[in-house]
Amino acid sequence: MNYATGSRARAVGGPIFTKTVVALLLIAALAVVLIAVRFALGLGATTAMNDGYAWGLWIAFDVVTGTAFGCGGFAIALLVYIANRGQYHPLVRPALLTSALGYSIAGFSVLLDLGRPWLAWKIPFMFWHWNPHSVLLEVALCIMAYMLVLWVELSPAFLEKARDSGSATLRNFAERTLPILRKSMLWVIALGMLLPTMHQSSLGSLLLLSGPRLHPLWNTPLLPLLFLISCIAMGFGAVVLESTLSSRYFGRSAHRDMLASLGGWILPIVSLFLLIRVVDLVVRDQLGALLALDRYGTMAAVEIALFAASIVMMRSQSQRLRLGNLFRASMCLMAAGTLYRFNVYLLAFQPGEHWGYFPSLTELLITVGLVAGEVAAFIVLVRLFPILEAGSSTTKIDPSPAGIGSTSPTA
Amino acid sequence: MGISRRFALKSVATAAGTALARAIAPAKADAYERVEPADDAVGMLYDTTKCIGCKSCMTACNEANNLPYDTRGESAGRWHMPFDLNEYCKNIIKLYKDDETGEQSFVKRQCMHCVDPACTTACMLGALYKAEHGIVRYNADLCVGCRYCEMACPFNIPKFEWESRAGKIVKCELCAHLVAEGKLPGCCEVCPTGAVIYGNRAELLAEAHRRIEAEPDRYVPHVYGETEAGGTQVLYLAHLDFEKLGLPDYGDRPVPQTVKTIQHGIYQGFVAPVGLYAMLAAVMMRNRRQQSEEDTKDEG
Amino acid sequence: MHNETIGEHLVRCGVSRRRFLRFCLELAVVAPAGVAWADKTRGAEMARQIAGARRPSVIWLHMQDCTGCSETLLRTSAPDLAELILHLISLDYHETLMVGSGHQAEASLHQAMSENAGEYVLVVEGSIPRKDGGVYLKIAGENGIDLLERVAANAAAVISIGSCASWGGIPSAAHNPTDAVGVSSVVRDKAVVNIPGCPANPYILLATVLQYATAGTLPLLDDLGRPLFAYDRVLHDHCPRRAHFDKGEFAGAFGDEGHRKGWCLYHLGCKGPVTHAPCSTRHFNEVVDCWPIGIGAPCYGCTEKEIAFRVPMFDTVKPESFAPAASFAPIYHETKTVSPVAAGVAGAVIGGLAGAGLATARSLDKKDEEEES
Numbered sequence A: 001m002n003y004a005t006g007s008r009a010r011a012v013g014g015p016i017f018t019k020t021v022v023a024l025l026l027i028a029a030l031a032v033v034l035i036a037v038r039f040a041l042g043l044g045a046t047t048a049m050n051d052g053y054a055w056g057l058w059i060a061f062d063v064v065t066g067t068a069f070g071c072g073g074f075a076i077a078l079l080v081y082i083a084n085r086g087q088y089h090p091l092v093r094p095a096l097l098t099s100a101l102g103y104s105i106a107g108f109s110v111l112l113d114l115g116r117p118w119l120a121w122k123i124p125f126m127f128w129h130w131n132p133h134s135v136l137l138e139v140a141l142c143i144m145a146y147m148l149v150l151w152v153e154l155s156p157a158f159l160e161k162a163r164d165s166g167s168a169t170l171r172n173f174a175e176r177t178l179p180i181l182r183k184s185m186l187w188v189i190a191l192g193m194l195l196p197t198m199h200q201s202s203l204g205s206l207l208l209l210s211g212p213r214l215h216p217l218w219n220t221p222l223l224p225l226l227f228l229i230s231c232i233a234m235g236f237g238a239v240v241l242e243s244t245l246s247s248r249y250f251g252r253s254a255h256r257d258m259l260a261s262l263g264g265w266i267l268p269i270v271s272l273f274l275l276i277r278v279v280d281l282v283v284r285d286q287l288g289a290l291l292a293l294d295r296y297g298t299m300a301a302v303e304i305a306l307f308a309a310s311i312v313m314m315r316s317q318s319q320r321l322r323l324g325n326l327f328r329a330s331m332c333l334m335a336a337g338t339l340y341r342f343n344v345y346l347l348a349f350q351p352g353e354h355w356g357y358f359p360s361l362t363e364l365l366i367t368v369g370l371v372a373g374e375v376a377a378f379i380v381l382v383r384l385f386p387i388l389e390a391g392s393s394t395t396k397i398d399p400s401p402a403g404i405g406s407t408s409p410t411a
Numbered sequence B: 001m002g003i004s005r006r007f008a009l010k011s012v013a014t015a016a017g018t019a020l021a022r023a024i025a026p027a028k029a030d031a032y033e034r035v036e037p038a039d040d041a042v043g044m045l046y047d048t049t050k051c052i053g054c055k056s057c058m059t060a061c062n063e064a065n066n067l068p069y070d071t072r073g074e075s076a077g078r079w080h081m082p083f084d085l086n087e088y089c090k091n092i093i094k095l096y097k098d099d100e101t102g103e104q105s106f107v108k109r110q111c112m113h114c115v116d117p118a119c120t121t122a123c124m125l126g127a128l129y130k131a132e133h134g135i136v137r138y139n140a141d142l143c144v145g146c147r148y149c150e151m152a153c154p155f156n157i158p159k160f161e162w163e164s165r166a167g168k169i170v171k172c173e174l175c176a177h178l179v180a181e182g183k184l185p186g187c188c189e190v191c192p193t194g195a196v197i198y199g200n201r202a203e204l205l206a207e208a209h210r211r212i213e214a215e216p217d218r219y220v221p222h223v224y225g226e227t228e229a230g231g232t233q234v235l236y237l238a239h240l241d242f243e244k245l246g247l248p249d250y251g252d253r254p255v256p257q258t259v260k261t262i263q264h265g266i267y268q269g270f271v272a273p274v275g276l277y278a279m280l281a282a283v284m285m286r287n288r289r290q291q292s293e294e295d296t297k298d299e300g
Numbered sequence C: 001m002h003n004e005t006i007g008e009h010l011v012r013c014g015v016s017r018r019r020f021l022r023f024c025l026e027l028a029v030v031a032p033a034g035v036a037w038a039d040k041t042r043g044a045e046m047a048r049q050i051a052g053a054r055r056p057s058v059i060w061l062h063m064q065d066c067t068g069c070s071e072t073l074l075r076t077s078a079p080d081l082a083e084l085i086l087h088l089i090s091l092d093y094h095e096t097l098m099v100g101s102g103h104q105a106e107a108s109l110h111q112a113m114s115e116n117a118g119e120y121v122l123v124v125e126g127s128i129p130r131k132d133g134g135v136y137l138k139i140a141g142e143n144g145i146d147l148l149e150r151v152a153a154n155a156a157a158v159i160s161i162g163s164c165a166s167w168g169g170i171p172s173a174a175h176n177p178t179d180a181v182g183v184s185s186v187v188r189d190k191a192v193v194n195i196p197g198c199p200a201n202p203y204i205l206l207a208t209v210l211q212y213a214t215a216g217t218l219p220l221l222d223d224l225g226r227p228l229f230a231y232d233r234v235l236h237d238h239c240p241r242r243a244h245f246d247k248g249e250f251a252g253a254f255g256d257e258g259h260r261k262g263w264c265l266y267h268l269g270c271k272g273p274v275t276h277a278p279c280s281t282r283h284f285n286e287v288v289d290c291w292p293i294g295i296g297a298p299c300y301g302c303t304e305k306e307i308a309f310r311v312p313m314f315d316t317v318k319p320e321s322f323a324p325a326a327s328f329a330p331i332y333h334e335t336k337t338v339s340p341v342a343a344g345v346a347g348a349v350i351g352g353l354a355g356a357g358l359a360t361a362r363s364l365d366k367k368d369e370e371e372e373s
Helices: A019-041 A057-069 A072-082 A086-113 A135-163 A168-213 A223-249 A256-283 A287-291 A295-313 A317-321 A323-347 A361-384 B005-027 B056-064 B118-122 B148-152 B176-180 B186-190 B201-214 B257-299 C006-013 C017-030 C043-052 C068-074 C079-088 C103-115 C144-153 C162-167 C202-215 C242-247 C340-372
Strands: B042-047 B092-097 B104-109 B128-130 B136-138 B196-200 B234-237 C057-062 C090-094 C121-125 C157-161 C192-195
Touching: A019 A361, A057 A086, A057 A168, A057 A223, A057 A323, A057 A361, A072 A086, A072 A168, A072 A223, A072 B257, A086 A135, A086 A223, A086 A256, A086 A361, A135 A168, A135 B257, A168 A223, A168 A323, A168 B118, A168 B148, A168 B257, A223 A256, A223 A323, A223 A361, A223 C340, A256 A287, A256 A295, A256 A317, A256 A323, A287 A295, A295 A323, A317 A323, A323 C340, A361 C340, B042 B201, B056 B092, B056 B186, B118 B128, B118 B148, B186 B196, B196 B201, B201 B234, C006 C043, C006 C079, C017 C043, C017 C079, C017 C202, C043 C202, C057 C103, C057 C144, C068 C079, C068 C202, C079 C202, C090 C103, C121 C144, C121 C162, C121 C202, C157 C162, C157 C202, C162 C192, C192 C202
Parallel strands: B042 B234, C057 C090, C057 C121, C121 C157, C157 C192
Antiparallel strands: B042 B196, B092 B104, B128 B136
8 A cells, every 4th residue: 555645636627716716715705804803803802702601613613623524534544544444545635635624724713712822832842831731732732743744644645746747846856755755654644543533532631621610411531532433433424525525516426335335434433422422421320411401401412313313324335325315414423523512612611601602703704714715725726636536436346455555656 | 335343343442542541541549649738828718707898809909910990891981890800800809699588798709729720730831830839820921822721710710811912811819929028919908807818728727617616607617618629729708608609519529630630541651642653553564564465466 | 577487477467376276287187298397296386387487488470370379369268367378478479469569569579589589489370371482471571481480590499379380271271372381391490399270279389388488398299290298199089979989879960860969970071080189178268068079060170281171071081090889790790692693694604504415415316316217
């Protein structure tokens, strides 16, 4: 296996500034204006965050949920390199790109959210001040490092383009760099699995420190485990959505069988999540709270129902082979994971009944704009660089890993 | 369908190994070392039965800390009249009033200076830290404004400068700058009735128990902060339930205990992450070796 | 005659010892600190000290003024008091109080200046016009600037009484047609004691002059040149209506219920919270409540350089200190707010995503069916 350095991926090509991209960029431009306003006026004037809910949409969605959406790279890497399922190799690059963009948005959102972002450099560099007890420090360092790892993992796509370009300098550089990357990529990829394991679980640990103020439906020492498992499931779900949508958008045939069998991997993971979630509730004697018809019980029930719905929709291979069904199931899964994270970070967190939070228009539009920018960037990068592999709905997936990853680098 | 469940479970188990260990870790009591108050820990003792609600401690606090007054909202620029602790208020007198029973009590709120604080556990670079005498202090130079301390503090004490473009955290530091000069904290200095007094935590605790013993009818027989959330250096005596005064019953378990147990269990010496990394790499190398063997076979 | 002490003068003029003692005690109230002899707590001791001092020679110049400050000095409630005041000082030149006029008056100015050169106290009332070479004020053919400079040159102490002399007062109000300024803008080589007010409280002048007469010193001054013993705090701090401020009881309009009940005048534009003056404790003319707030008129900040004649009379000001209000924070203060627009946008975004997703799924369904068939 040539670890992401050998690929049959091709740049999709075509016009860059299509109507869709321009529309997305306009939404992103609005966000850029609002970001300027945020920095000019401060957080109090532009966001609905307050001293009760000190973290709002930007943390709960852009960072906590956004990086879970961006776990496609992590999940596919686990599948391809650890479970040794080389046949999923065509999904690696698009998943990595989604992840890299998602994590970059998350990192950028953190800078928006910080009161004193220009001091953020101190986090990685002032290591003698590191607080070993701080979960957030671990999350911050891991996410920063992982962002770097993701772009390095993805760099062969850009280098291949450089190698095939007209410029001699670029070609030389690519030809010298690619072999080095090929040799060291294993270690980078291993890091690319270690880091998300650490920080995705720690995103759950973060709120353990709010323990006394966390609603018992979500307050469990298993939070890190639940966050980790659900992020892997969401990563797979994100790959299904991204792959289906991009094949539709670019008018290519979908990797139907590959996605269907991917669904087969999601199934046990989500089941495991639900099992732990429910057993945990039973053990902690919280079933009563779950069935209570207050907003906490209702939201927890909706969240669990969405997870369950995705399982039901993906129950058999024949169900999964129907792309519409698989797509709906993945949507359910993503909604469930998102709701779970929102529940933990905003609903379960109770600074007191007298505090309230609903994101301000500025917060919302900035988040929407960042996501729009992310989608636009995905479309443009996929058109320019070898990321996507053409799929075929008729090709049957060879269950053995042999013969897939061994393709020689495209010349 | 061609995919073995064994692999699915194996891959999840590999990735989840660390987290599983974390989840089990709380059971190991030895992973968390309970923090005891230092011998020279200082604090305050506030007695609701002595407070007359004059609020001179509030203005004294702003003066001692060179903090602008909060004249927003209903105050319309006339008074320092915050409704909660905030970026302009490190110390507040609140009023509990039950019109039906006629029960009434003032309560002073400021940093509790926990023995094992959640905020210092949360803080990435130690901008909030346990300083001399156990005072929880703040160093703005190391603060990036992430506000995790606000999310962590069970007493909802640290506040953020929302109106600033360079928001910092604002919270009571027990007037450490005055204490260092041998002076009293602003609030204790001006309190006309001795409702809040400053001193060594152990002595204040003894004084609190002495008061309860001397006048058992006057107080709820409990010193809030003696054990709450692992103990705080600011102690409360009250004539009403502490819950009513906004001081919840958190039990005696320090807030950071769960997290410290997990983090210590997993990241002690960084063994677990390095081990996991090695394992991941090893599996990948084995897979690659198998791959190339099969490739050679195919080619041959 | 100017060599006799105050005591000798009082005896010669037949002022009773009892009356003088009473005055000394009154003075002790208005000038509780800062005056050199204020630490003598007994009236008799103060009286002895004042009585032993030489009557200070005072030259009083009028510039652009209304003579209100002089009037206040004389309009005492007890007729003998004004007389007493004039016994304490030797008012050698005062344009409106002098018996003589014309050349006679000028002669007495010349005489006072030469006899007490370097020893007399110069009191200035009114602002000095500087525009067009100071032509807007002339006395005996001499303009204000020249007159002031000439008299101040040999003065032992210079005191500006009233806001006009202190920093321009009414004549300097925008757009200041005569370029009116206070004494300290003309006399730059001498320390000038400013006793602002419109009018100024005469007791502050007396305390200052008597401190100079008895101890040869001038009182400590704040950064606007005002004696600290009188101007060290805002009158708001001792205002008789302060309790209403703290309770949140305010007159909303002249003549309304709050106004009739004697509530706080802050909302009517009272400048008390930023005005440093002793008005709230030392009323005028020894009459209780004889001062603006006492009669229901908001303070207009006449002792503050930047307030009176600068800030509109009925504008409210930001208080200098913020004593706690009488209303208390509840244990839990409700702060919830949801912007309906944001809620709408959030709903639209979530709904849009779900709708688009489901529509996509449906079209995928169709494809699935096509392929199956």
